[in-house]
Amino acid sequence: MSTPKEPAYRKRVGYQAVLLGGFSTLATALLVAGNLATREDILARQQEDLLSSLNQVVPAETYDSDLLNQPLTLQDDKGHDLTVYRGLHGMKVNALAYEIVGQGYAGDIRLIMGINADGEVLGVRVLAHAETPGLGDKIELAKDDWILGFNNRSLTNTTEQQWHVKKDGGEFDQFSGATITPRGVVGAIHQGLKFFQAHRDELLDPPTLTETTVSHADLPLPPKTQE
Amino acid sequence: MSNDYKRLAKDGIWDNNIVFAQALGLCPLLAVTGTATNGLGMGLATTVVLVASGLFISLLRGIITPQVRIPVFVLIIAVLVTLVDMSMNAWVHDLHKVLGLFIPLIVTNCAILGRAESFASRNTVMASMYDGLMMGVGFTLALVVLGATREMLGSGTLFANAEMLLGSWAKAIELTLIPDYKGFLLIILPPGGFLMLGFIMAGKRLIDRSLAERQARMADDDAELTLESTS
Numbered sequence: 001m002s003t004p005k006e007p008a009y010r011k012r013v014g015y016q017a018v019l020l021g022g023f024s025t026l027a028t029a030l031l032v033a034g035n036l037a038t039r040e041d042i043l044a045r046q047q048e049d050l051l052s053s054l055n056q057v058v059p060a061e062t063y064d065s066d067l068l069n070q071p072l073t074l075q076d077d078k079g080h081d082l083t084v085y086r087g088l089h090g091m092k093v094n095a096l097a098y099e100i101v102g103q104g105y106a107g108d109i110r111l112i113m114g115i116n117a118d119g120e121v122l123g124v125r126v127l128a129h130a131e132t133p134g135l136g137d138k139i140e141l142a143k144d145d146w147i148l149g150f151n152n153r154s155l156t157n158t159t160e161q162q163w164h165v166k167k168d169g170g171e172f173d174q175f176s177g178a179t180i181t182p183r184g185v186v187g188a189i190h191q192g193l194k195f196f197q198a199h200r201d202e203l204l205d206p207p208t209l210t211e212t213t214v215s216h217a218d219l220p221l222p223p224k225t226q227e
Numbered sequence: 228m229s230n231d232y233k234r235l236a237k238d239g240i241w242d243n244n245i246v247f248a249q250a251l252g253l254c255p256l257l258a259v260t261g262t263a264t265n266g267l268g269m270g271l272a273t274t275v276v277l278v279a280s281g282l283f284i285s286l287l288r289g290i291i292t293p294q295v296r297i298p299v300f301v302l303i304i305a306v307l308v309t310l311v312d313m314s315m316n317a318w319v320h321d322l323h324k325v326l327g328l329f330i331p332l333i334v335t336n337c338a339i340l341g342r343a344e345s346f347a348s349r350n351t352v353m354a355s356m357y358d359g360l361m362m363g364v365g366f367t368l369a370l371v372v373l374g375a376t377r378e379m380l381g382s383g384t385l386f387a388n389a390e391m392l393l394g395s396w397a398k399a400i401e402l403t404l405i406p407d408y409k410g411f412l413l414i415i416l417p418p419g420g421f422l423m424l425g426f427i428m429a430g431k432r433l434i435d436r437s438l439a440e441r442q443a444r445m446a447d448d449d450a451e452l453t454l455e456s457t458s
Contacts, residue, residue, distance in 0.1 A: 016295050023299050027306045034310045041317035049324075133261075134412045 054085055054097050057114030057123035062095040063087025070207045074199055082195070084203060093204045095122060096196070102188030105180040106130040109139065113150075113192050117204055120154040124189055129181075136181035146173065146182070155193050163190040232357060239361025246369035246424070247431045251338040256370060257420035259329050261381070264389045266374030267367065268326045269333075272311065274363025276333050277342060279307050281359030284347040291348070300343045308333045325391050338366065376423050381415040383408030 009015055047068060054067050065088035072084040087095035095116055102109040109129040114122035124147055126139050138144035149172060164170025165183050174182045196203060245251050252273075259269040283303050284291075291299050312330040315323040323330075333339070342362055347355035379385055383405035389397035413419045 010292050016292060019290065019292065020295050020298060023302055027302050030306055031309060034313050038313040038317035042313070045317065045320040048320075132412070133415050134410045 053112055053125060053127065054114070056125050057112050058085075058087050058095045058097045059114075059122065062116065062122070063089050065089075067097070072203070072207070074202060076195055077198070086203075086207060088206060091206050093117060093206050096203055098192070098195075099127065100188045100192040100195075102184035104129055104131050104184045105136055105178065106132065109181070109184055109188070111185065111188055113189060115193070115196055118154065119156070119193060119196050119200075120152050121150045121189065121193070123148075124150045124185075126185075131181045132178065135175060135178040138175050138178070139181060139185055146175075147185075149173070150189055153189075153193075155197060163187075231354070235354070235358050236361045239358065239363075240365040240368060244365040244369060244431075245338040245362055246366060246373075247428055249338065249341070250428075251341060252336040252366065253424075254335050255329060255332040256373065256424070257417045258332060259326075260370055260374040260377055260420055261415050262378045262384075262388070263371050263375035263386050264392050265325070265329070266370030267389075268322065268392050269329050270363070270367025270370040272315075272326060272330060273333055273336060273339070273366055274360065275311060276304065276307050277339055277359035277363040277366075278356050279359075280304050280339055280343055281347045281355035282352060283307070284343045285350060285352045285355035288348050296344070296348060297340075300340055300348075304339050304343065305334050321391055325388070338362065373420065373423055373427060376427070377414050377419060379404055380423075381411050381413075381419065383410070 051068060058067065065086075067085050067087050070086070072086060074082050074084060076082045082098055084096055084098045086093050087097070089095075095114060097112060097114045100111050100113055102111060107130050109131065110127040111124055112127055113124045116122055125141060126147065129137070129139065131137050131139065138146055141147055158171060161169060162171040163186060165172050165174040165179060165186055167174050167179055168183065170186065172182060172186050239245075241248075243249060246253070246256060255269060255273070259265045280300075280303060284300060287299075287303075308330065311333075312323075312327075315330065316327065342359060346358050350358070375385060378387065383403065385402040385404055386397070386400045389401050411419075414423065
């Protein structure tokens with residue numbers, strides 16, 4: 001680079017500018033090409049991820065439709081959009097799955113919960129959290145089976161007071177050294193069930209399936225309800 | 228020439244190791260070395276970027292002027308890392324799920340810019356790629372050693388989840404060293420990373436010093452021998 005016989009043009013500002021501009025253009029072109037080449041694969045992988053996390057909270061035998069097809073968007077009580085995935089069995093909405101958020105010790109705990117048409121929890125799993133490793137991370141199924149304790153719970157078989165951790169006079173265990181994390185998770189699931197109760201009719205109203213909204217039609221679809 | 232390459236290898240892996248000697252790249256280092264497997268994956272990804280940036284920067288060293296070299300190097304490295312990130316996300320998605328968070332961190336590894344600046348911009352393509360490879364191997368080694376130590380002390384396992392990175396055969400190297408280990412939280416958290424790094428660096432210096440002492444003693448012996456034979 002620092003050869004003694006450096007050509008004079010290299011010292012000019014114009015050359016430097018063209019060099020920087022050229023490299024920026026080249027970099028942009030490369031990134032666009034990379035994005036085009038990988039976009040569809042990445043999208044497909046993300047759908048697979050979503051489906052596999054949905055299938056953890058909604059057992060595959062409870063529905064025979066495509067879970068990712070025609071998700072419902074509703075507003076929760078705080079005015080945020082909430083995407084609800086619906087599993088149909090025949091023409092009836094049999095299982096629902098949606099994301100809930102709990103306040104943990106270190107920020108939001110994002111969870112996904114599955115619920116059946118009777119308002120019973122089918123399953124809950126943690127999607128993302130930043131809780132302390134070794135203490136609060138027992139909410140992950142990989143670390144502890146605590147999260148399975150919510151299965152089959154509903155607003156009817158567990159009272160308002162019981163929807164708390166034991167320390168607050170409720171039903172659910174807290175962890176030694178971590179109470180805030182399980183408190184946040186219990187609260188979020190309780191809120192999730194209340195959301196179901198409040199929007200029961202909308203949620204259980206079977207969607208009208210149209211060909212155009214079918215993004216990946218490898219799964220058999222239930223018959224159409226509209227002409 | 229082969230001596231030069233031997234020198235490069237020795238520099239990259241031991242004498243001038245990115246972590247243990249230069250103390251560079253500590254941000255990705257401390258973030259990922261909770262387990263040996265994460266360390267290995269991060270090390271391999273960094274090696275790929277080091278070799279590729281060595282290739283491109285030494286190829287382009289004739290047209291890049293000293294005045295604009297830094298932004299151009301940064302641009303090249305950032306593009307490489309982004310491309311690696313996107314292609315891993317698309318085609319080795321399971322691995323990306325484990326390492327995805329850390330791939331963008333490679334850009335923050337100043338060791339890569341350091342090698343581009345101090346080596347690739349003034350050496351041939353072959354030498355630059357080889358230097359990148361050796362620096363990457365040294366970095367990987369450091370990450371695996373640190374990750375393994377922290378994993379053993381912190382969670383009582385070794386190479387946990389290695390099958391996600393290397394395929395199903397790697398189940399064989401996943402060890403649980405201490406069953407029912409309650410864990411040693413400090414070691415898993417970043418401060419533990421700093422502590423372990425300090426101990427390992429101290430260990431390396433002790434080894435270096437004893438090597439140097441032995442060499443000095445041998446030189447002395449040689450000198451005495453030659454003295455005796457001449458007298």
